[in-house]
Amino acid sequence: MDQGGWVYFADVCAEEGDPPAPTLYELTLSGVRSGGFIKLIPGKSSIDQVNVSKLYDLSRPGKYRIKLQRFDEQTKSLVMSDGITVTVTR
Numbered sequence: 001m002d003q004g005g006w007v008y009f010a011d012v013c014a015e016e017g018d019p020p021a022p023t024l025y026e027l028t029l030s031g032v033r034s035g036g037f038i039k040l041i042p043g044k045s046s047i048d049q050v051n052v053s054k055l056y057d058l059s060r061p062g063k064y065r066i067k068l069q070r071f072d073e074q075t076k077s078l079v080m081s082d083g084i085t086v087t088v089t090r
Contacts, residue, residue, distance in 0.1 A: 007048070008068045009078070012056045015063040019056070026055040063087050 006029070013019055040046060052058065052066055067083040 008050050008070050010050065010052050010055050011067040011069060011080070012052060012058075013065045014060075015065075020060070020064065021057045023055055023057060058086075058088055061088050061090050 050068060058064060063085055064087075065083050065085050068081045069078045071077075072079045
């Protein structure tokens with residue numbers, strides 16, 4: 001199930017340094033995010049899916065740096081993932 005926008009905040013930056021335009025879907029989520037909550041047993045993991053192109057217009061060819069953030073209930077702060085770089089081609 002795609003958790004982008006509801007649980008995860010996407011931080012996307014194009015190679016030139018500018019963020020791509022947010023989609024209408026991303027704009028409508030402003031202020032309605034839940035942050036979500038998952039309790040894990042030590043040593044276990046969880047896998048979520050995030051369709052970043054549902055949140056930002058990634059139709060322009062180029063490189064994009066993507067990081068995800070999620071609210072951590074224990075520390076009461078946003079935690080950020082390591083970033084990845086994706087290349088969009090025609």
